[in-house]
Amino acid sequence: MYLLLTLLSTVCLAQPADSVPAPSNVLNAPYPRIYPDLRVTFRVNAPQASKVQIAPSGNANGLGRGPFDMVKDDKGVWTVTTPPARPGFHYYTLLVDGYPANDPSSETYFGWAKQTSGLEVPDKTIDFYDIKDVPHGxxxxxxxxxxxxxxxxxxxxxxxxxxxxxxxxxxxxxxxxxxxxxxxxxxxxxxxxxxxxxxxxxxxxxxxxxxxxxxxxxxxxxxxxxxxxxxxxxxxxxxxxxxxxxxxxxxxxxxxxxxxxxxxxxxxxxxxxxxxxxxxxxxxxxxxxxxxxxxxxxxxxxxxxxxxxxxxxxxxxxxxxxxxxxxxxxxxxxxxxxxxxxxxxxxxxxxxxxxxxxxxxxxxxxxxxxxxxx
Amino acid sequence: MYLLLTLLSTVCLAQPADSVPAPSNVLNAPYPRIYPDLRVTFRVNAPQASKVQIAPSGNANGLGRGPFDMVKDDKGVWTVTTPPARPGFHYYTLLVDGYPANDPSSETYFGWAKQTSGLEVPDKTIDFYDIKDVPHGxxxxxxxxxxxxxxxxxxxxxxxxxxxxxxxxxxxxxxxxxxxxxxxxxxxxxxxxxxxxxxxxxxxxxxxxxxxxxxxxxxxxxxxxxxxxxxxxxxxxxxxxxxxxxxxxxxxxxxxxxxxxxxxxxxxxxxxxxxxxxxxxxxxxxxxxxxxxxxxxxxxxxxxxxxxxxxxxxxxxxxxxxxxxxxxxxxxxxxxxxxxxxxxxxxxxxxxxxxxxxxxxxxxxxxxxxxxxx
Incomplete structure (x- = not known):
C-alpha cells in the first residue's frame, strides 16, 4: 500500500526526467530541480497568494536578474523555470504578494543579515570544492x-x-x-x-x-x-x-x-x-x-x-x-x-x-x- | 552623525524598557523581545500584507495556542504581544496572508522538515543548559x-x-x-x-x-x-x-x-x-x-x-x-x-x-x- 501510494505520487508529480534536485534541497525535497543546461525549476505551494516570484538576491546574481513570476496551477502550486544559471551558490528570496519569504524546500544560509534561502548549482567543469573520498578534517x-x-x-x-x-x-x-x-x-x-x-x-x-x-x-x-x-x-x-x-x-x-x-x-x-x-x-x-x-x-x-x-x-x-x-x-x-x-x-x-x-x-x-x- | 542617527532611531523605535531581545534573535535584532513575566512582543515589517499572524508550531507549544493576530501601524509594521510563554525553545511560523514564512529576526532551526523560526525563552529557575565559564568541549x-x-x-x-x-x-x-x-x-x-x-x-x-x-x-x-x-x-x-x-x-x-x-x-x-x-x-x-x-x-x-x-x-x-x-x-x-x-x-x-x-x-x-x- 505504502509502495503503491509512493509510486502514484511520483507519477502524479511528474518530475521532469532530465532534471535533478538541487544539492541544497532539504530532506530530499524534489524541487528546486536543475536541468543539464542549468535552467532551474522552482515550485511553491501557496494557494492563497495572488502573486509569487523568485527573486535572486543582489546584483549580478548567478540565477539571473529576476524577479521571475511564477505561474499558479488549479491546486495553488506555483512554478517557474528560470534561464540557465551560472554554477555556484546563489541566495534567493520568494516574494509572496511582495513579502520576502524563504523557500521551504531549500536550506537556509545566514546572508543578508538573516537566514536566507540558497541554491547550489553544480559546476561540471570543476570539483575542487566537492566532498571526495579523501581524509576529512x-x-x-x-x-x-x-x-x-x-x-x-x-x-x-x-x-x-x-x-x-x-x-x-x-x-x-x-x-x-x-x-x-x-x-x-x-x-x-x-x-x-x-x-x-x-x-x-x-x-x-x-x-x-x-x-x-x-x-x-x-x-x-x-x-x-x-x-x-x-x-x-x-x-x-x-x-x-x-x-x-x-x-x-x-x-x-x-x-x-x-x-x-x-x-x-x-x-x-x-x-x-x-x-x-x-x-x-x-x-x-x-x-x-x-x-x-x-x-x-x-x-x-x-x-x-x-x-x-x-x-x-x-x-x-x-x-x-x-x-x-x-x-x-x-x-x-x-x-x-x-x-x-x-x-x-x-x-x-x-x-x-x-x-x-x-x-x-x-x-x-x-x-x-x-x-x-x- | 552616525551616533546621532543611531540614537534617534533607538529613541524613535521606543523599545519597551523592561523587555530584552530574545537570545535566538539574529545579529542583534531588537525583536522579538521578552518581558520579565515572559510575555513576548513580535514585530514584522510587511507593508503590503493585509493580515499577519504569529503561529506557534504544533500542539501545546509553549508560546500559547495561537495564531496571534498582529496589528499594523501606519508604516506597515505589524506588532503583537503574546501571553506569558513557558520557558524553553519554541518553533513558530509567521502567517503572512496565510502563507507560512519565517521571521527574519529569528534564527532558523531545522524542524517540521524545513528551516523554521525558533524562539528561546530563558528559564530563570534553571541554568544547566546555559553556556558558563567552564571548559567547553x-x-x-x-x-x-x-x-x-x-x-x-x-x-x-x-x-x-x-x-x-x-x-x-x-x-x-x-x-x-x-x-x-x-x-x-x-x-x-x-x-x-x-x-x-x-x-x-x-x-x-x-x-x-x-x-x-x-x-x-x-x-x-x-x-x-x-x-x-x-x-x-x-x-x-x-x-x-x-x-x-x-x-x-x-x-x-x-x-x-x-x-x-x-x-x-x-x-x-x-x-x-x-x-x-x-x-x-x-x-x-x-x-x-x-x-x-x-x-x-x-x-x-x-x-x-x-x-x-x-x-x-x-x-x-x-x-x-x-x-x-x-x-x-x-x-x-x-x-x-x-x-x-x-x-x-x-x-x-x-x-x-x-x-x-x-x-x-x-x-x-x-x-x-x-x-x-x-
Whole structure:
C-alpha cells in the first residue's frame, strides 16, 4: 500500500526526467530541480497568494536578474523555470504578494543579515570544492568569552585530517572571514572551505593548516547600539581569538605561520587587522575587497608608502576579484596597478564571476596553496 | 552623525524598557523581545500584507495556542504581544496572508522538515543548559560515506573538554538522535546538548563522554522515493556510523561504554537499534517515545518477555516524558506500569512540559549522569 501510494505520487508529480534536485534541497525535497543546461525549476505551494516570484538576491546574481513570476496551477502550486544559471551558490528570496519569504524546500544560509534561502548549482567543469573520498578534517565549534566585547562568541575551527592522527604535530593557522550580513557559518556552509582544504591537502597542493572562521561582528560594551557593529573586530582577533586558539589548538605560534584573509567586508577586516599587526601575521588575503578610497600614502596608516619595508615583512599580499564585480573589480584593478608601479610585491587574481561565493571558493583555492611554504 | 542617527532611531523605535531581545534573535535584532513575566512582543515589517499572524508550531507549544493576530501601524509594521510563554525553545511560523514564512529576526532551526523560526525563552529557575565559564568541549562535523545508503552523511560529534588535553585517554560514547522532521543539528542548536554536557562534566555529575548526533533519515538505494525514509537507520548505525566513529575518535569500543538514546522518532530508533544490538549497547534512553502499540510479549522481538535475561544485559533502560504530552505520556506511563509489573528494570522520568525541546534538555540532564558508572 505504502509502495503503491509512493509510486502514484511520483507519477502524479511528474518530475521532469532530465532534471535533478538541487544539492541544497532539504530532506530530499524534489524541487528546486536543475536541468543539464542549468535552467532551474522552482515550485511553491501557496494557494492563497495572488502573486509569487523568485527573486535572486543582489546584483549580478548567478540565477539571473529576476524577479521571475511564477505561474499558479488549479491546486495553488506555483512554478517557474528560470534561464540557465551560472554554477555556484546563489541566495534567493520568494516574494509572496511582495513579502520576502524563504523557500521551504531549500536550506537556509545566514546572508543578508538573516537566514536566507540558497541554491547550489553544480559546476561540471570543476570539483575542487566537492566532498571526495579523501581524509576529512573536522570543523569544530570554538566558544570563547571575549574580554573586548564582554560577550560569548563562537568561531568555527577546521583541523586538518592529520590533526587527530598525529597528536604532537603543530600546524600553521589561516584566519578566514565572511562578508557583510553573513556569519561565522559562511565559509563552511556556503563556501565549503573544509572540503576545499581537504582536497588541497590530500593532493599535496596545500600545506596542512588550521582554519579559524570567526564572526566578524564585534562591538564593545557601551558602543552605540547597532545591528552591524564590527569596529572592535581587530581587537578581538588580537586580544581574544588568537591567544585562545593558540592555547587550545596545536598552532605554530609565530607570524610566519599565521595568515589572515576574508571576503568583501572580511577582506577589509583582514587588511586592517593584518597590516596593523605585521608582528603577528605574515600573509594577508583580500577576496573581493572594497578598495574605492585607496590612497598609496595614507591607506592602512600609509604602510604602502615604504614598499621596501613592506616587502620585507609581508610574505604574501593577495588580492582577487571576479570579472562581474563592476566597481569593486575596477577599483581593485586600479590598486593592483598602483602597487605594481610602486613595486609593492603582491599577487593579483582574477576569475570569472560576480560578488558571490563561487569567486571566493576559487579565491581560497588559489590563496591557500601559497601559504606557509617559505 | 552616525551616533546621532543611531540614537534617534533607538529613541524613535521606543523599545519597551523592561523587555530584552530574545537570545535566538539574529545579529542583534531588537525583536522579538521578552518581558520579565515572559510575555513576548513580535514585530514584522510587511507593508503590503493585509493580515499577519504569529503561529506557534504544533500542539501545546509553549508560546500559547495561537495564531496571534498582529496589528499594523501606519508604516506597515505589524506588532503583537503574546501571553506569558513557558520557558524553553519554541518553533513558530509567521502567517503572512496565510502563507507560512519565517521571521527574519529569528534564527532558523531545522524542524517540521524545513528551516523554521525558533524562539528561546530563558528559564530563570534553571541554568544547566546555559553556556558558563567552564571548559567547553568541541562540537565537530563528522562526514562519512555510508555503505548502507551509498551516500555521504554528516554527524555531529561532541568531544569533552579533556579530549584534546589528554591525547591518550579513551571515552565512552552516547549516540543521541533527534526527532521527526529535524536533523543532526537539533541536539546542539535546539537542545544545547554540548552545554549540558560541559556543565555536567565540569561539576563532576557526569562522566566525560563523547556524544554522536547523526541524521536519523536513511534509505537504501532503490528504496521507494520518500522524503522521510528512515528504515535503514539501524543498519547505518551498526555498519557505518559506529565503526567509523571508533576508527576516528578515541572511543572505548565495548558495549559497557556505548549508549543510545533519542527523542520522539529518535526514541523509537534508539530502542529499535539498541534492543536488537545488545551485544553493542548496554544503555538505552527513550525521550518522549511513541509507545502506543507496546506489547510486552511482542515489541522489539519480544525482548521484554524474559525480564531476567534483559535485566542481566541492559545496564539502563530509561524512559521519560513531559506531563503535557497527552496520549504519548499516557501510553508511556502504561508501558512503565507494565514493565514494573513484569519486573523489567528501568528508570521512569516525568517532568513539566510538552513535546518540545525543554523536556528533552531535562531528559538528557537526568539521563547522562546515569551512564558509564558501573
Amino acid at each position: 573536522d570543523v569544530r565549534t570554538h566558544w570563547y568569552k571575549s574580554k573586548v566585547t564582554a560577550a560569548w562568541r563562537r568561531a568555527f575551527v577546521y583541523t586538518p585530517p592529520e590533526y587527530d592522527v598525529n597528536p604532537r604535530k603543530r600546524f600553521p593557522v589561516l584566519y578566514l572571514q565572511h562578508g557583510s550580513g553573513e556569519s561565522e557559518r559562511g565559509w563552511t556552509m556556503q563556501g565549503r572551505a573544509n572540503f576545499i582544504l581537504d582536497n588541497l591537502i590530500a593532493s599535496g597542493i596545500a600545506v596542512p593548516m588550521i582554519l579559524v572562521m570567526d564572526n566578524g561582528y564585534a562591538s564593545k560594551p557601551g558602543d552605540p547600539p547597532s545591528s552591524r557593529g564590527n569596529a572592535a573586530f581587530p581587537e578581538v582577533v588580537v586580544h581574544d581569538l588568537l591567544p585562545g586558539i593558540e592555547a587550545k589548538y596545536r598552532a605554530i605560534p609565530d607570524r610566519d605561520h599565521r595568515a589572515i584573509a576574508g571576503l568583501s567586508m572580511g577582506a577589509g577586516q583582514a587588511m586592517q587587522t593584518g597590516f596593523a599587526n605585521l608582528d603577528r601575521f605574515a600573509y594577508i588575503g583580500a577576496f573581493s575587497g572594497v578598495m574605492r578610497n585607496f590612497d598609496l600614502n595614507a591607506t592602512y596608516n600609509g604602510i604602502f608608502s615604504d614598499p621596501a619595508a613592506l616587502n620585507k615583512k609581508v610574505r604574501l599580499f593577495w588580492m582577487g576579484f571576479g570579472d562581474l564585480e563592476g566597481d569593486l573589480f575596477t577599483a581593485g584593478k586600479s590598486v593592483h596597478s598602483q602597487l605594481d608601479r610602486a613595486k609593492v610585491r603582491h599577487v593579483w587574481f582574477e576569475t570569472g564571476g560576480s560578488h558571490e561565493w563561487q569567486v571566493w571558493r576559487k579565491s581560497l583555492y588559489d590563496f591557500a596553496p601559497r601559504l606557509f611554504k617559505h | 568541541d562540537v565537530r562535523t563528522h562526514w562519512y560515506k555510508s555503505k548502507v545508503t551509498a551516500a555521504w552523511r554528516r554527524a555531529f560529534v561532541y568531544t569533552p573538554p579533556e579530549y584534546d588535553v589528554n591525547p591518550r585517554k579513551r571515552f565512552p560514547v552516547l549516540y543521541l538522535q533527534h526527532g521527526s522532521g529535524e536533523s543532526e543539528r537539533g541536539w546542539t542548536m535546539q537542545g544545547r546538548a554540548n552545554f549540558i554536557l560541559d556543565n555536567l562534566i565540569a561539576s563532576g555529575i557526569a562522566v566525560p563522554m563523547i556524544l554522536v548526533m547523526d541524521n536519523g533519515y536513511a534509505s537504501k538505494p532503490g528504496d521507494p522515493p520518500s522524503s522521510r525514509g528512515n528504515a535503514a537507520f539501524p543498519e547505518v548505525v551498526v555498519h557505518d556510523l559506529l565503526p567509523g566513529i571508533e576508527a576516528k575518535y578515541r572511543a572505548i569500543p565495548d558495549r559497557d561504554h556505548r549508549a543510545i538514546a533519542g527523542l520522539s522518532m529518535g526514541a523509537g530508533q534508539a530502542m529499535q537499534t539498541g534492543f536488537a544490538n545488545l551485544d553493542r549497547f548496554a544503555y538505552i534512553g527513550a525521550f518522549s517515545g511513541v509507545m502506543r502499540n507496546f506489547d510486552l510479549n511482542a515489541t522489539y522481538n519480544g525482548i521484554f518477555s524474559d525480564p531476567a535475561a534483559l535485566n542481566k544485559k541492559v545496564r539502563l533502560f530509561w524512559m521519560g516524558f513531559g506531563d503535557l504530552e497527552g496520549d504519548l505520556f499516557t501510553a508511556g506511563k502504561s508501558v512503565h506500569s507494565q514493565l514494573d509489573r513484569a519486573k523489567v528494570r528501568h528508570v521512569w522520568f516525568e517532568t513539566g512540559g510538552s513535546h518540545e525541546w525543554q523536556v528533552w534538555r531535562k531528559s538528557l540532564y537526568d539521563f547522562a549522569p546515569r551512564l558509564f558508572k558501573h
